[in-house]
Amino acid sequence: xxxxxxxxxxxxxxxxxxxxxxxxxxxxxxxxxxxxxxxxxxxxxxxxxxxxxxxxxxxxxxxxxxxxxxxxxxxxxxxxxxxxxxxxxxxxxxxxxxxxxxxxxxxxxxxxxxxxxxxxxxxxxxxxxxxxxxxxxxxxxxxxx
Numbered sequence: 131x132x133x134x135x136x137x138x139x140x141x142x143x144x145x146x147x148x149x150x151x152x153x154x155x156x157x158x159x160x161x162x163x164x165x166x167x168x169x170x171x172x173x174x175x176x177x178x179x180x181x182x183x184x185x186x187x188x189x190x191x192x193x194x195x196x197x198x199x200x201x202x203x204x205x206x207x208x209x210x211x212x213x214x215x216x217x218x219x220x221x222x223x224x225x226x227x228x229x230x231x232x233x234x235x236x237x238x239x240x241x242x243x244x245x246x247x248x249x250x251x252x253x254x255x256x257x258x259x260x261x262x263x264x265x266x267x268x269x270x271x272x273x274x275x
Contacts, residue, residue: 172227173198175245179252180223186268190260194221196252200228214255223255 180196202212211233215224230251236243250264257264 168231169227171241171245172231172248175248176225176252179249180256183252183256183267187256187260191256194223194259197222197224199224199226202226202229213251214258216255216259218259223252223259225251225255 176196176198184191184194202215206212211226211229213226213230213233215226216222217224225248230248231244234244234247236247253264253267257267260267
């Protein structure tokens with residue numbers, strides 16, 4: 131069974147008590163900004179995109195949970211690896227971080243293109259859940275005046 135986590139903007143606690151040693155401080159210290167891992171940025175992008183879509187489609191996406199897992203638990207019927215899984219009866223969308231990040235063929239590997247890749251996967255997964263075309267989910271977003 132694949133372990134997944136529900137995505138929220140601030141999913142990680144700042145500190146914890148470990149072996150009775152008291153609360154832990156940040157690795158970077160008080161003067162430097164906190165470190166951001168690829169996992170953190172992936173979670174943040176998924177949660178921001180999910181909130182954007184929930185604002186556009188409040189009735190259709192009410193109660194839908196967005197989760198992130200590392201890998202799917204089985205190989206897809208066509209022999210490939212799924213990027214996401216939609217479980218409509220449970221109103222769940224599970225995005226698989228490693229296939230999305232590692233199997234992408236981006237022309238440019240900068241933060242903007244990585245974020246656009248993750249957003250497109252969220253859009254396509256929600257479109258599959260709602261039975262719509264991904265371009266119809268936010269038509270005004272792509273209209274340039």
